[in-house]
Amino acid sequence: MLPGSVAGPLAGEDLDTYRRPYPTRDSRLPLLRWARSMPLGGEPADVVARVDRYDDWLAHSADVPKLLLTFQPGPGTMMGPELIEWCAAEMAGLEIAEHDLVAGHHTPEDQPDAIAATIAAWMDEHGLRKDAVSAG
Template sequence: MLDSTIHYEDRGEGAPIVFLHGNPNSSHLWRNVLPAVGGPGRLLAPDLIGMGRSGKPDIDYRFTDHARYLDAWFDRLGLEDVVLVGHDWGGALAFDWAARHPERVRGVAFFETIVRPMSWSELGEGPRARSELIRSEEGERLVLDDDFLVRTAYTGGVLNPLGEEELRPYLEAYATRESRRPLLQWARSIPLDGDPADVAEAVERYDKWLAASDDVPKLLLTFDSSPTLLIQGEVLDWCARNIAALEIEHLGPAGHHAPEDQPEAIAAAISSWAGRHALRPS
């Protein structure tokens, strides 16, 4: 895969449904979702480059790097007529891939991802302080020299904190300073007031596709009861106004890393939506 390898889960046969994770995750995030989605369909869940069990090339791990390696993975497997499911940065990468390969996309389901340009002024006090910390030298030390990002994701970013045994697969994937470099880059890539510029430009490009692609069914899953949620209130209203062919389904309480809190509900919603739109031909 270019100069490295992409690890991926692969189960079932038929039309491909690709599950893309975010930060600081891996395909392990989908471990309880994939079995509940079931068939028909080929369910695929890659580890993004540098993450999980994928290769760790010497690259910057910017948004464009992840998109480039994903492009190669899609092409190597010859995936066509794809249904995309994306969470967090996986949602942004799904939108980006769909916008650049519209002829290969059948549908997109997403939740807790970056749907539009953002600004510092719209962040709450907690998210703003966290973003400022991550972009500082102290934030770099916390992320690279410690388990800060993984542990906070699965304690504060979920309603049901993971115990040490449940945390182990995530911690083992990011056990060294070098292995945590992609996590830091992702955490610093949230586009605020146009910075970083490459990510902000990608969001603006895929927003145009989201608004114009009325022939591609889309499903937005929403949640409640957590201060870590991205898509609610004004952002949710923006989605309803600006994303074509969109269905919105509310699934109840969950944190930002919702597959840890609500895997069965997520799987059931995706399966039902795919069935309604004949996205899973046997």
């Protein structure tokens, strides 16, 4: 999917970093297995069951704060308005941090600073950072 799924260009050395762990066909096999284990159409059943359990936990764990960062859609974006609305309706304890910045499928490549700042502020707000806990 790279480099076509990021909003900005990726330098050759960045692409090399992604490629480095997978120099051979055999080394790429786990990626193929991962893609084939996506729970589509009710299969594979064990993955679907795991996702169902996780969905149940997300719906009933209001005591655990959760954060969803949203961005304006860029290349390859998978989180559209309908999925964001589903998350808001179904996940207990979810906070949504909306950004007007554009990000594609590989959002950390497009918006690393916005992600870091948002997560740090959210963790501080909830007393979740080690520094915030030990300092307080």
